[in-house]
Every structure is written in structure tokens, then in C-alpha cells.
Amino acid sequence: MTLPLDGHRVLVGVGGSVAAFKACQVVTDLRRDGAEVKVAMTEAATHFVTPTLLRALSGHRVASSIWEDDPEAGHGMSHLDLAMWCEVQVVVAASADLIARLALGLAGDPVTATALACRAPLLVAPAMESAMWEHPATQGNAATLTARGGRIIGPVYGRLASGHESTGRMAEPDVIVAAVRELLVGGA
Numbered sequence: 001m002t003l004p005l006d007g008h009r010v011l012v013g014v015g016g017s018v019a020a021f022k023a024c025q026v027v028t029d030l031r032r033d034g035a036e037v038k039v040a041m042t043e044a045a046t047h048f049v050t051p052t053l054l055r056a057l058s059g060h061r062v063a064s065s066i067w068e069d070d071p072e073a074g075h076g077m078s079h080l081d082l083a084m085w086c087e088v089q090v091v092v093a094a095s096a097d098l099i100a101r102l103a104l105g106l107a108g109d110p111v112t113a114t115a116l117a118c119r120a121p122l123l124v125a126p127a128m129e130s131a132m133w134e135h136p137a138t139q140g141n142a143a144t145l146t147a148r149g150g151r152i153i154g155p156v157y158g159r160l161a162s163g164h165e166s167t168g169r170m171a172e173p174d175v176i177v178a179a180v181r182e183l184l185v186g187g188a
């Protein structure tokens with residue numbers, strides 16, 4: 001059976017938002033659609049979801065520190081291998097802080113270091129309280145990423161971690177996966 005993302009290579013970056021647990025669904029759905037998936041996560045993200053779980057779901061070692069020794073990367077710079085390997089990088093549970101670092105071109109963690117070294121398209125799914133999302137700093141940072149060719153998916157209106165209903169909820173995993181499919185295979 002042919003799957004829509006057969007043969008495609010997707011890097012999922014995970015940030016330190018409450019929505020990080022939904023990265024598990026994104027990884028699972030991308031693999032269901034045939035993609036090979038690798039995961040990079042920030043240190044903050046590991047407080048919300050474990051590298052062990054994402055390794056089990058992705059079938060690959062997870063980059064959770066730029067200092068860890070990856071036996072597959074002989075030079076010890078797995079962010080460079082991931083950057084070369086992926087056809088698209090999709091950053092989910094993107095916190096306000098992570099979006100700011102991406103916009104600034106910082107590279108102090110596996111997600112931003114890979115993004116800076118990567119020439120593949122960047123998709124970003126923000127997740128935060130509405131006040132953080134609506135802050136001019138965050139809006140400016142998201143606009144910077146868009147102006148560089150990145151695509152911001154969501155956030156959407158809905159129930160937030162605080163219990164309030166507002167805009168800041170991460171787009172649902174199926175919407176994020178559909179955006180990846182559209183980018184790689186034209187929505188087929």
C-alpha cells in the first residue's frame with residue numbers, strides 16, 4: 001500500500017509549551033502517513049514530554065541536547081546531520097521564547113541550532129496564552145519568520161492551559177500534519 005508521505009523525511013522540533021504532549025500525536029500521524037520522522041527538542045520540552053517516549057514513537061534517537069554524543073554523527077554535531085537530512089522542519093508546541101529565538105537566529109538548543117543550519121522549509125505551530133501570543137514582541141517575531149518564508153500554523157481559539165478560552169491553543173495535530181503533507185506532496 002502506498003502512503004502519502006512514503007519516502008519523505010520530516011524533522012519534528014518540540015518546544016516547552018504545555019501542548020508538547022501533542023507532539024506525540026504529530027509524530028505518530030506523520031509515521032502513519034509513511035514519513036520517516038526524527039525529533040529534536042529543547043530542554044524545556046523535556047519537562048513536558050520525555051525523549052524516551054518520542055524515541056519510541058519516532059523510531060529514532062531524539063536530539064534533546066546539543067552536547068549529547070550521537071553515535072550516528074561521527075563529528076558530534078547531530079544538529080548538522082538533522083539539518084541536512086530533513087525535507088521539512090515542523091516545530092510544534094512552539095513557545096513564545098522559542099519563536100523569539102528562531103526569529104533572532106539563536107542556536108543554543110537542538111531545535112534552533114538545527115533550524116539555523118537548515119535550508120528546508122520551516123513550519124511553526126505556536127502554543128501559548130493569548131496575552132503572550134498577542135504581545136507585539138511575539139507578533140513581530142512570528143512576522144519575521146513568515147517574512148523569511150516560514151509558515152505559522154495557528155494558533156487557534158479554544159481552551160488554554162490556564163482554563164481560559166482565547167486564541168493561543170496549538171493547531172490540532174491533524175491540521176499540522178495536513179500542512180506538512182501539503183508542503184511535501186501538494187495535499188495529496
Ligand SMILES: Cc1cc2nc3c(=O)[nH]c(=O)nc-3n(C[C@H](O)[C@H](O)[C@H](O)COP(=O)(O)O)c2cc1C
Nearest residue numbers: 015016017018042044045095096097098127128129
Ligand atoms: C507549567 C508551564 C507551562 C508553560 N506553558 C507555556 C506555554 O504553553 N507556552 C509558552 O510560550 N510558554 C509556556 N511556559 C513557559 C516556557 O516553558 C518557558 O518560556 C521556556 O523557557 C520555553 O522553552 P523553549 O523556548 O525551549 O520552548 C510554561 C511554563 C511552565 C512552567
